[in-house]
Amino acid sequence: MDPSVSKISIKKQIRKNQILRFFRAHPLLSPSDIANETQLTLPMASSLTKELADEGYIVVAEVQNSKVGRPATLYQLNPTGGYTLGITLGARKSRMILLNLKEEELDFIEYASVDLNDEENTINTLSNRIDELISKNEIPRDKILGVGFAISGLVNAKSGKSLTYFKDSTSSLQELLQEKLGFEVALENNVNAVTLGEKYFGKAKETEDAGCIHLDWGIGMGLILGGELYGGHSGLAGEIGHIRVVEGGDICSCGKIGCLETVASGRGLINKAVRLLKEGRPSIIAKKYHGDFDQIVLEDLLDAVQRGDQFSLELVEEAGKYIGKSIGTLINLLNLEKVILSGKLSQMGDALLYPIRSAIMHSSLTEMKDDVDIVISDIDVRAGCLGATTLITKKIFESVNIDADLYV
Ligand SMILES: [Zn+2]
Structure with missing residues (x-):
């Protein structure tokens, strides 16, 4: 591929992430709001907004009549544009939450924990419970953006490895789960997930x-x-x-x-x-x-x-x-x-x-x-699950946190 083409597409993706991130903080936005806040030109903001709408991430919320000039179209995150799952695996209880793209809770369940030392049973049980939750809520599998897991014990989030469980496996826990579930998977330690939950959904916001x-x-x-x-x-x-x-x-x-x-x-x-x-x-x-x-x-x-x-x-x-x-x-x-x-x-x-x-x-x-x-x-018992979902949504809203101008 022509390297300049890939640079342009990376740059575009960075801009889109910036726009999506902006939607997270401001539920209703017009292309001109986006242009004002992101330093993009109005034509560029309009074009990227349209692309995000075509990809299903945002939808038209309402058209505001304006006495002067053209009516403004306001967009919002598309609740059915994608879904995330957050799962905590504790020593005693496990919990699972399902959120839509607007990060609204659709379902939350608690169940007795599986024995994490029994690797095969853990993976099979998780897979079954996830399937049940998705079908109960009638979510198409291809709309699941990923599953964030919070697990007790020591976890290396970067390598996706639990240092406490599944130690003997040649693949990381992240790889094992990804392979079995067919979704993107991210891993974090339980307490860090609770902390992310507080940061994005609880009392540590702002x-x-x-x-x-x-x-x-x-x-x-x-x-x-x-x-x-x-x-x-x-x-x-x-x-x-x-x-x-x-x-x-x-x-x-x-x-x-x-x-x-x-x-x-x-x-x-x-x-x-x-x-x-x-x-x-x-x-x-x-x-x-x-x-x-x-x-x-x-x-x-x-x-x-x-x-x-x-x-x-x-x-x-x-x-x-x-x-x-x-x-x-x-x-x-x-x-x-x-x-x-x-x-x-x-x-x-x-x-x-x-x-x-x-x-x-x-x-x-x-x-x-x-x-x-x-x-x-x-948000107490939900904090870990909510935090686990942010491991996935970060990739949509936040991960490309680099200056787009570096890619000019
Ligand atoms: Zn001690």
Whole structure:
């Protein structure tokens, strides 16, 4: 192919991506709006708008009558122009979301997780569930733009490899899924996907520097720094759960001693609750289980907190102090604008939030503390799935984030 031809087509694609990105922020646009905002000439904006409409990405929304000159045609993203799937594969639950091109939710389902160590069963189950979801919503397969997966454990998003599961396979998990499903596939770690969910759909929208702390069975954190997901040198940044907060404390799942997770995660709280209840501490949880305390689950603690159980309130308060102290250190280091809490523990509401705020007050510099918002996620269980869809939509709206003029 003539290299100049390919350069022209790359340049055109970059311009189109810029226009689509602009539609994401402004639902209704005319070609002249696009020309004004993108520095394109009006004929160029009109021609690219028409091409995007012919390709099915945008449609005419309405024609505005104008008293002066020609009526303006307003376009919007075409909801049926394409669809994305976002899937989280957790240790206990898996979730799946289906969005249209306007990023509106069409379906959301939760199901018991598959055993990720059983590779064949995992791939087959996923394939069946995706087929069911697509046919239930009557979506043509060729309209699926791709599937974003968020998986627990270590993930190398660039190579599409899980470093925790499917390690023995010669192909990457991304390649295996792509081959089996027949769709484009992208992979990310669960916590990073939650963070992307908050950035594009939740409380980190319009925020350049945020920490998204997922307080659940474990404790994870994703960082948005300078408006972008921050992975660090090896993509492993954000391990707040493994900051040492207790000298000589319990052994952690990571092998170290006294990590935040041992005292403030769902796992840590349940371990402590069971230990104290066995020692005879009174609680409404004790009444429920009549001594069979190893059956206690996180939902019991959540329920007891909501019912004002003193034992449970004290446990959560102590966890909140440790979490707040760690967040305070984080705020001192990164001068964050917002900290978003999600996960099952965040549903404890004020019982957890008050001790967190109080500990932050003690451990972070006044100037920084006064400048940061500590909030609870409003997309919570959907955050990971929504974030996983952005791995695919990024390719349409954002990936070609280079200066088109370089391709002149
Ligand atoms: Zn640890």
